[in-house]
Amino acid sequence: MSEKSPVLATMSEEELDARHAEKMRKKKAARDKIIATKTVEKGLLIVHTGKGKGKSTAAFGLVFRAIGNDMRVGIVQFVKGRWETGERRALERFSDQVTITAMGDGFTWETQDRQRDIAAARAAWERAKALILDDEHQMVVLDELNIVLRYDYIPVGEVVDFLRDHKPEMKHVVVTGRNAREELIELADLVTEMEMVKHPFRSGVKAQVGIEF
Protein backbone atom coordinates (compact mmCIF):
# COMPACT_ATOMS: atom_id res chain seq x y z
CA MET A 1 0.00 0.00 0.00
CA SER A 2 1.73 3.20 -1.02
CA GLU A 3 -0.69 6.09 -0.84
CA LYS A 4 0.86 9.21 -2.19
CA SER A 5 2.05 11.55 0.53
CA PRO A 6 -0.05 14.73 1.04
CA VAL A 7 2.77 16.83 -0.43
CA LEU A 8 3.01 14.74 -3.60
CA ALA A 9 -0.77 14.71 -3.99
CA THR A 10 -0.86 18.51 -4.27
CA MET A 11 1.88 18.64 -6.94
CA SER A 12 1.03 19.09 -10.60
CA GLU A 13 2.31 16.63 -13.19
CA GLU A 14 4.91 19.21 -14.22
CA GLU A 15 6.12 19.59 -10.66
CA LEU A 16 6.27 15.81 -10.28
CA ASP A 17 8.28 15.58 -13.51
CA ALA A 18 10.74 18.23 -12.38
CA ARG A 19 11.09 16.63 -8.97
CA HIS A 20 11.69 13.25 -10.61
CA ALA A 21 14.31 14.63 -13.01
CA GLU A 22 16.23 16.17 -10.13
CA LYS A 23 16.03 12.97 -8.07
CA MET A 24 17.27 10.83 -10.95
CA ARG A 25 20.10 13.24 -11.72
CA LYS A 26 21.29 12.88 -8.14
CA LYS A 27 20.90 9.10 -8.21
CA LYS A 28 22.86 8.78 -11.41
CA ALA A 29 25.63 11.04 -10.12
CA ALA A 30 25.89 8.99 -6.92
CA ARG A 31 25.91 5.75 -8.88
CA ASP A 32 28.54 6.92 -11.36
CA LYS A 33 30.73 7.99 -8.46
CA ILE A 34 30.44 4.58 -6.81
CA ILE A 35 31.19 2.71 -10.04
CA ALA A 36 34.27 4.84 -10.64
CA THR A 37 35.78 3.54 -7.41
CA LYS A 38 35.28 -0.10 -8.42
CA THR A 39 38.40 -1.00 -10.29
CA VAL A 40 39.34 -4.46 -9.10
CA GLU A 41 38.67 -7.24 -11.56
CA LYS A 42 38.81 -10.74 -10.18
CA GLY A 43 37.18 -14.13 -10.29
CA LEU A 44 34.44 -14.27 -7.71
CA LEU A 45 33.41 -16.93 -5.25
CA ILE A 46 29.63 -16.73 -5.31
CA VAL A 47 27.30 -18.57 -2.93
CA HIS A 48 23.55 -19.00 -3.40
CA THR A 49 21.96 -20.31 -0.24
CA GLY A 50 18.74 -20.09 1.77
CA LYS A 51 15.55 -22.11 1.85
CA GLY A 52 13.85 -20.38 -1.04
CA LYS A 53 13.78 -21.31 -4.68
CA GLY A 54 16.16 -19.92 -7.27
CA LYS A 55 19.55 -21.00 -5.95
CA SER A 56 20.42 -23.41 -8.75
CA THR A 57 18.22 -21.55 -11.20
CA ALA A 58 20.16 -18.34 -10.67
CA ALA A 59 23.39 -20.32 -11.08
CA PHE A 60 22.10 -21.61 -14.41
CA GLY A 61 21.23 -18.04 -15.31
CA LEU A 62 24.86 -17.11 -14.64
CA VAL A 63 25.97 -20.03 -16.80
CA PHE A 64 23.91 -18.80 -19.75
CA ARG A 65 25.12 -15.25 -19.27
CA ALA A 66 28.70 -16.49 -19.27
CA ILE A 67 28.05 -18.58 -22.37
CA GLY A 68 26.67 -15.49 -24.08
CA ASN A 69 29.96 -13.81 -23.24
CA ASP A 70 31.92 -16.58 -24.97
CA MET A 71 33.14 -18.06 -21.73
CA ARG A 72 33.51 -21.76 -21.09
CA VAL A 73 31.78 -23.18 -18.05
CA GLY A 74 32.21 -26.34 -16.02
CA ILE A 75 29.27 -27.64 -14.00
CA VAL A 76 29.47 -30.31 -11.31
CA GLN A 77 26.18 -31.51 -9.92
CA PHE A 78 26.75 -32.91 -6.46
CA VAL A 79 23.16 -34.04 -6.09
CA LYS A 80 21.72 -35.97 -8.95
CA GLY A 81 18.17 -34.77 -9.30
CA ARG A 82 15.42 -36.48 -11.16
CA TRP A 83 14.37 -33.05 -12.32
CA GLU A 84 17.09 -31.54 -14.32
CA THR A 85 15.96 -32.24 -17.86
CA GLY A 86 15.15 -28.67 -18.86
CA GLU A 87 18.54 -27.11 -18.17
CA ARG A 88 20.37 -30.09 -19.57
CA ARG A 89 18.54 -29.95 -22.84
CA ALA A 90 19.11 -26.23 -23.18
CA LEU A 91 22.78 -26.64 -22.30
CA GLU A 92 23.18 -29.33 -24.94
CA ARG A 93 22.99 -26.63 -27.57
CA PHE A 94 26.14 -25.14 -26.08
CA SER A 95 28.08 -28.35 -25.68
CA ASP A 96 31.18 -26.68 -27.11
CA GLN A 97 31.18 -24.26 -24.18
CA VAL A 98 29.82 -26.32 -21.30
CA THR A 99 31.14 -29.37 -19.49
CA ILE A 100 28.68 -31.07 -17.15
CA THR A 101 29.57 -33.73 -14.60
CA ALA A 102 26.81 -35.30 -12.57
CA MET A 103 27.51 -37.58 -9.64
CA GLY A 104 26.56 -40.93 -11.15
CA ASP A 105 24.32 -42.69 -8.69
CA GLY A 106 25.33 -40.21 -6.06
CA PHE A 107 23.43 -38.49 -3.35
CA THR A 108 19.71 -38.29 -3.92
CA TRP A 109 16.70 -38.73 -1.71
CA GLU A 110 16.49 -42.17 -3.25
CA THR A 111 19.69 -43.56 -1.77
CA GLN A 112 20.27 -44.52 1.81
CA ASP A 113 23.81 -45.67 1.35
CA ARG A 114 26.07 -43.24 3.17
CA GLN A 115 29.37 -44.80 2.09
CA ARG A 116 28.38 -44.71 -1.56
CA ASP A 117 27.29 -41.09 -1.17
CA ILE A 118 30.62 -40.19 0.40
CA ALA A 119 32.53 -41.87 -2.42
CA ALA A 120 30.43 -40.11 -5.04
CA ALA A 121 30.87 -36.75 -3.31
CA ARG A 122 34.61 -37.31 -3.22
CA ALA A 123 34.74 -38.17 -6.93
CA ALA A 124 32.70 -35.07 -7.78
CA TRP A 125 34.97 -32.87 -5.67
CA GLU A 126 38.07 -34.23 -7.41
CA ARG A 127 36.46 -33.35 -10.73
CA ALA A 128 35.55 -29.91 -9.40
CA LYS A 129 39.15 -29.25 -8.36
CA ALA A 130 40.38 -30.12 -11.85
CA LEU A 131 37.86 -27.74 -13.44
CA ILE A 132 38.84 -24.96 -11.04
CA LEU A 133 42.54 -25.43 -11.72
CA ASP A 134 42.45 -25.72 -15.51
CA ASP A 135 43.01 -22.89 -17.99
CA GLU A 136 40.02 -23.86 -20.07
CA HIS A 137 36.97 -22.90 -18.03
CA GLN A 138 36.35 -19.36 -16.79
CA MET A 139 33.46 -20.31 -14.55
CA VAL A 140 32.79 -23.43 -12.45
CA VAL A 141 29.41 -24.16 -10.88
CA LEU A 142 29.35 -26.51 -7.89
CA ASP A 143 25.65 -27.23 -7.75
CA GLU A 144 24.43 -28.40 -4.32
CA LEU A 145 27.93 -28.62 -2.90
CA ASN A 146 26.50 -27.12 0.28
CA ILE A 147 24.52 -30.25 1.07
CA VAL A 148 27.65 -32.37 0.78
CA LEU A 149 29.45 -30.03 3.17
CA ARG A 150 26.53 -29.99 5.54
CA TYR A 151 26.63 -33.77 5.84
CA ASP A 152 30.42 -33.66 6.24
CA TYR A 153 30.87 -35.95 3.24
CA ILE A 154 33.75 -33.67 2.40
CA PRO A 155 35.29 -31.66 5.25
CA VAL A 156 34.43 -27.98 4.80
CA GLY A 157 37.98 -27.10 5.81
CA GLU A 158 39.37 -29.02 2.85
CA VAL A 159 37.11 -27.17 0.39
CA VAL A 160 37.73 -23.74 1.90
CA ASP A 161 41.51 -24.29 2.00
CA PHE A 162 41.52 -25.37 -1.63
CA LEU A 163 39.46 -22.42 -2.83
CA ARG A 164 41.52 -19.95 -0.80
CA ASP A 165 44.90 -21.29 -1.81
CA HIS A 166 44.39 -22.67 -5.30
CA LYS A 167 41.50 -20.96 -7.08
CA PRO A 168 43.06 -19.03 -9.96
CA GLU A 169 42.65 -15.29 -9.51
CA MET A 170 40.32 -14.80 -12.48
CA LYS A 171 38.16 -17.90 -12.14
CA HIS A 172 34.53 -17.56 -11.07
CA VAL A 173 33.22 -20.29 -8.77
CA VAL A 174 29.51 -20.54 -7.96
CA VAL A 175 28.34 -22.74 -5.06
CA THR A 176 24.67 -23.52 -4.46
CA GLY A 177 22.59 -25.26 -1.83
CA ARG A 178 20.81 -24.45 1.38
CA ASN A 179 22.60 -24.31 4.72
CA ALA A 180 25.86 -22.91 3.40
CA ARG A 181 28.61 -23.41 5.98
CA GLU A 182 29.87 -20.33 7.81
CA GLU A 183 33.44 -20.96 6.70
CA LEU A 184 32.41 -20.81 3.04
CA ILE A 185 30.33 -17.65 3.51
CA GLU A 186 33.31 -16.11 5.23
CA LEU A 187 35.53 -16.74 2.21
CA ALA A 188 32.95 -15.82 -0.46
CA ASP A 189 32.85 -12.54 -2.37
CA LEU A 190 29.12 -12.54 -3.06
CA VAL A 191 26.51 -14.35 -1.03
CA THR A 192 22.80 -14.28 -1.74
CA GLU A 193 20.22 -15.87 0.50
CA MET A 194 17.08 -16.92 -1.31
CA GLU A 195 14.23 -16.71 1.15
CA MET A 196 10.95 -18.41 0.56
CA VAL A 197 8.13 -15.94 0.98
CA LYS A 198 5.45 -18.06 -0.63
CA HIS A 199 5.52 -21.52 -2.18
CA PRO A 200 2.83 -23.09 -4.36
CA PHE A 201 3.25 -26.48 -2.66
CA ARG A 202 1.30 -24.91 0.17
CA SER A 203 -1.77 -24.73 -2.02
CA GLY A 204 -1.42 -28.23 -3.43
CA VAL A 205 0.30 -27.30 -6.69
CA LYS A 206 2.61 -30.02 -7.96
CA ALA A 207 6.09 -29.70 -9.44
CA GLN A 208 5.72 -28.79 -13.09
CA VAL A 209 7.69 -28.99 -16.29
CA GLY A 210 9.41 -25.69 -17.05
CA ILE A 211 9.28 -24.49 -13.49
CA GLU A 212 10.69 -27.18 -11.25
CA PHE A 213 12.47 -29.27 -13.84
Added chain:
Amino acid sequence: MSEKSPVLATMSEEELDARHAEKMRKKKAARDKIIATKTVEKGLLIVHTGKGKGKSTAAFGLVFRAIGNDMRVGIVQFVKGRWETGERRALERFSDQVTITAMGDGFTWETQDRQRDIAAARAAWERAKALILDDEHQMVVLDELNIVLRYDYIPVGEVVDFLRDHKPEMKHVVVTGRNAREELIELADLVTEMEMVKHPFRSGVKAQVGIEF
Protein backbone atom coordinates in the same frame (compact mmCIF):
# COMPACT_ATOMS: atom_id res chain seq x y z
CA MET B 1 31.09 -24.31 12.92
CA SER B 2 29.38 -27.66 13.27
CA GLU B 3 31.31 -29.75 15.73
CA LYS B 4 29.97 -33.24 15.88
CA SER B 5 27.74 -33.83 18.89
CA PRO B 6 29.24 -36.00 21.67
CA VAL B 7 26.84 -38.81 20.77
CA LEU B 8 27.82 -38.81 17.09
CA ALA B 9 31.52 -38.63 17.96
CA THR B 10 31.32 -41.95 19.80
CA MET B 11 29.57 -43.77 16.97
CA SER B 12 31.46 -46.05 14.63
CA GLU B 13 31.31 -45.51 10.86
CA GLU B 14 28.92 -48.47 10.66
CA GLU B 15 26.63 -46.96 13.25
CA LEU B 16 26.74 -43.62 11.44
CA ASP B 17 25.88 -45.38 8.17
CA ALA B 18 22.91 -47.21 9.71
CA ARG B 19 21.68 -44.04 11.39
CA HIS B 20 21.97 -42.19 8.09
CA ALA B 21 20.11 -44.88 6.13
CA GLU B 22 17.25 -44.78 8.60
CA LYS B 23 17.09 -40.98 8.53
CA MET B 24 17.07 -40.88 4.74
CA ARG B 25 14.39 -43.56 4.57
CA LYS B 26 12.17 -41.43 6.77
CA LYS B 27 12.94 -38.29 4.78
CA LYS B 28 12.13 -39.97 1.51
CA ALA B 29 8.89 -41.41 2.86
CA ALA B 30 7.84 -37.99 4.15
CA ARG B 31 8.75 -36.36 0.86
CA ASP B 32 6.95 -38.94 -1.27
CA LYS B 33 3.87 -38.46 0.87
CA ILE B 34 3.94 -34.71 0.38
CA ILE B 35 4.46 -34.98 -3.38
CA ALA B 36 1.53 -37.41 -3.66
CA THR B 37 -0.80 -34.71 -2.32
CA LYS B 38 0.34 -32.17 -4.92
CA THR B 39 -1.91 -32.73 -7.84
CA VAL B 40 -2.87 -29.29 -9.08
CA GLU B 41 -1.20 -28.23 -12.30
CA LYS B 42 -1.43 -24.57 -13.18
CA GLY B 43 0.45 -21.65 -14.56
CA LEU B 44 2.24 -19.88 -11.74
CA LEU B 45 2.67 -16.23 -10.94
CA ILE B 46 6.24 -16.07 -9.68
CA VAL B 47 7.86 -13.03 -8.08
CA HIS B 48 11.60 -12.55 -7.49
CA THR B 49 12.22 -9.60 -5.23
CA GLY B 50 14.60 -8.39 -2.52
CA LYS B 51 17.77 -6.33 -2.52
CA GLY B 52 20.12 -9.19 -3.32
CA LYS B 53 21.43 -10.36 -6.64
CA GLY B 54 19.89 -13.16 -8.66
CA LYS B 55 16.36 -11.88 -9.28
CA SER B 56 16.67 -11.44 -13.04
CA THR B 57 19.35 -14.11 -13.25
CA ALA B 58 17.02 -16.71 -11.73
CA ALA B 59 14.31 -15.58 -14.14
CA PHE B 60 16.73 -16.17 -17.02
CA GLY B 61 17.47 -19.57 -15.52
CA LEU B 62 13.75 -20.33 -15.64
CA VAL B 63 13.69 -19.16 -19.26
CA PHE B 64 16.44 -21.58 -20.23
CA ARG B 65 14.81 -24.41 -18.34
CA ALA B 66 11.54 -23.71 -20.15
CA ILE B 67 13.35 -23.57 -23.49
CA GLY B 68 14.89 -26.94 -22.73
CA ASN B 69 11.36 -28.23 -22.21
CA ASP B 70 10.33 -27.01 -25.67
CA MET B 71 8.29 -24.13 -24.32
CA ARG B 72 8.09 -20.72 -25.94
CA VAL B 73 8.91 -17.74 -23.76
CA GLY B 74 8.14 -14.04 -24.04
CA ILE B 75 10.39 -11.59 -22.23
CA VAL B 76 9.61 -7.93 -21.63
CA GLN B 77 12.40 -5.86 -20.15
CA PHE B 78 10.89 -2.88 -18.38
CA VAL B 79 14.26 -1.37 -17.58
CA LYS B 80 16.73 -1.15 -20.37
CA GLY B 81 20.08 -1.98 -18.89
CA ARG B 82 23.44 -1.28 -20.36
CA TRP B 83 24.45 -4.69 -19.11
CA GLU B 84 22.38 -7.31 -20.72
CA THR B 85 24.64 -8.53 -23.48
CA GLY B 86 25.34 -11.99 -22.08
CA GLU B 87 21.79 -13.24 -21.78
CA ARG B 88 20.81 -11.67 -25.06
CA ARG B 89 23.58 -13.38 -26.95
CA ALA B 90 22.77 -16.74 -25.40
CA LEU B 91 19.06 -16.27 -26.10
CA GLU B 92 19.78 -15.47 -29.74
CA ARG B 93 20.55 -19.11 -30.28
CA PHE B 94 16.97 -19.87 -29.30
CA SER B 95 15.32 -17.15 -31.36
CA ASP B 96 12.69 -19.61 -32.55
CA GLN B 97 11.53 -20.06 -28.96
CA VAL B 98 12.07 -16.67 -27.38
CA THR B 99 10.54 -13.27 -28.04
CA ILE B 100 12.28 -10.34 -26.34
CA THR B 101 10.89 -6.84 -26.07
CA ALA B 102 12.98 -4.16 -24.46
CA MET B 103 11.62 -0.76 -23.62
CA GLY B 104 13.28 1.33 -26.32
CA ASP B 105 14.80 4.34 -24.68
CA GLY B 106 12.80 3.62 -21.60
CA PHE B 107 13.56 3.82 -17.95
CA THR B 108 17.23 3.69 -17.09
CA TRP B 109 19.42 5.56 -14.67
CA GLU B 110 20.44 7.62 -17.66
CA THR B 111 17.08 9.28 -18.28
CA GLN B 112 15.50 11.94 -16.19
CA ASP B 113 12.39 12.32 -18.28
CA ARG B 114 9.46 11.02 -16.27
CA GLN B 115 6.84 11.42 -18.99
CA ARG B 116 8.95 9.48 -21.47
CA ASP B 117 9.49 6.77 -18.86
CA ILE B 118 5.76 6.53 -18.19
CA ALA B 119 5.01 6.24 -21.91
CA ALA B 120 7.66 3.55 -22.34
CA ALA B 121 6.37 1.62 -19.32
CA ARG B 122 2.87 1.78 -20.73
CA ALA B 123 4.02 0.49 -24.13
CA ALA B 124 5.90 -2.36 -22.48
CA TRP B 125 2.90 -3.28 -20.36
CA GLU B 126 0.65 -3.37 -23.44
CA ARG B 127 3.15 -5.74 -25.04
CA ALA B 128 3.23 -7.82 -21.85
CA LYS B 129 -0.54 -8.16 -21.84
CA ALA B 130 -0.52 -9.42 -25.42
CA LEU B 131 2.14 -12.03 -24.56
CA ILE B 132 0.18 -13.16 -21.51
CA LEU B 133 -3.05 -13.49 -23.47
CA ASP B 134 -1.73 -15.28 -26.56
CA ASP B 135 -1.73 -19.03 -27.14
CA GLU B 136 1.85 -19.05 -28.33
CA HIS B 137 3.98 -18.47 -25.24
CA GLN B 138 3.82 -20.70 -22.20
CA MET B 139 5.93 -18.41 -20.03
CA VAL B 140 6.19 -14.63 -19.86
CA VAL B 141 8.95 -12.83 -17.95
CA LEU B 142 8.28 -9.25 -16.89
CA ASP B 143 11.78 -8.22 -15.98
CA GLU B 144 11.96 -5.28 -13.55
CA LEU B 145 8.23 -4.66 -13.68
CA ASN B 146 8.41 -4.07 -9.94
CA ILE B 147 10.35 -0.84 -10.37
CA VAL B 148 7.70 0.48 -12.75
CA LEU B 149 5.00 -0.35 -10.20
CA ARG B 150 6.99 1.18 -7.40
CA TYR B 151 7.19 4.50 -9.23
CA ASP B 152 3.47 4.26 -10.05
CA TYR B 153 4.23 4.49 -13.77
CA ILE B 154 1.55 1.86 -14.12
CA PRO B 155 -0.99 1.57 -11.30
CA VAL B 156 -0.41 -1.66 -9.39
CA GLY B 157 -4.17 -2.21 -9.27
CA GLU B 158 -4.33 -2.33 -13.04
CA VAL B 159 -1.61 -4.97 -13.23
CA VAL B 160 -3.01 -7.10 -10.42
CA ASP B 161 -6.54 -6.95 -11.83
CA PHE B 162 -5.31 -8.00 -15.25
CA LEU B 163 -3.27 -10.92 -13.93
CA ARG B 164 -6.08 -12.10 -11.68
CA ASP B 165 -8.84 -11.84 -14.26
CA HIS B 166 -7.11 -12.52 -17.56
CA LYS B 167 -3.97 -14.64 -17.11
CA PRO B 168 -4.70 -17.96 -18.82
CA GLU B 169 -4.83 -20.79 -16.31
CA MET B 170 -1.73 -22.58 -17.61
CA LYS B 171 0.51 -19.60 -18.36
CA HIS B 172 3.55 -18.96 -16.17
CA VAL B 173 4.32 -15.31 -15.44
CA VAL B 174 7.57 -14.29 -13.77
CA VAL B 175 7.97 -10.78 -12.32
CA THR B 176 11.31 -9.46 -11.10
CA GLY B 177 12.61 -6.39 -9.33
CA ARG B 178 13.18 -5.16 -5.83
CA ASN B 179 10.41 -3.65 -3.72
CA ALA B 180 7.60 -5.84 -5.03
CA ARG B 181 4.25 -4.30 -4.16
CA GLU B 182 2.19 -5.98 -1.47
CA GLU B 183 -0.77 -6.41 -3.80
CA LEU B 184 1.36 -8.41 -6.25
CA ILE B 185 2.87 -10.58 -3.52
CA GLU B 186 -0.62 -11.26 -2.29
CA LEU B 187 -1.70 -12.57 -5.69
CA ALA B 188 1.48 -14.54 -6.45
CA ASP B 189 1.88 -18.31 -6.14
CA LEU B 190 5.60 -18.31 -5.51
CA VAL B 191 7.61 -15.45 -4.06
CA THR B 192 11.33 -15.53 -3.41
CA GLU B 193 13.20 -12.75 -1.70
CA MET B 194 16.84 -12.54 -2.69
CA GLU B 195 18.73 -11.12 0.26
CA MET B 196 22.17 -9.68 -0.08
CA VAL B 197 24.45 -11.26 2.48
CA LYS B 198 27.70 -10.10 0.92
CA HIS B 199 28.48 -8.05 -2.17
CA PRO B 200 31.86 -7.65 -3.87
CA PHE B 201 31.26 -3.94 -4.50
CA ARG B 202 32.06 -3.53 -0.81
CA SER B 203 35.61 -4.54 -1.47
CA GLY B 204 36.06 -2.42 -4.58
CA VAL B 205 35.41 -5.11 -7.16
CA LYS B 206 33.91 -3.76 -10.35
CA ALA B 207 31.05 -5.15 -12.44
CA GLN B 208 32.45 -7.84 -14.67
CA VAL B 209 31.62 -9.59 -17.90
CA GLY B 210 29.92 -12.92 -17.27
CA ILE B 211 28.79 -12.00 -13.79
CA GLU B 212 27.04 -8.67 -13.95
CA PHE B 213 26.37 -8.50 -17.67
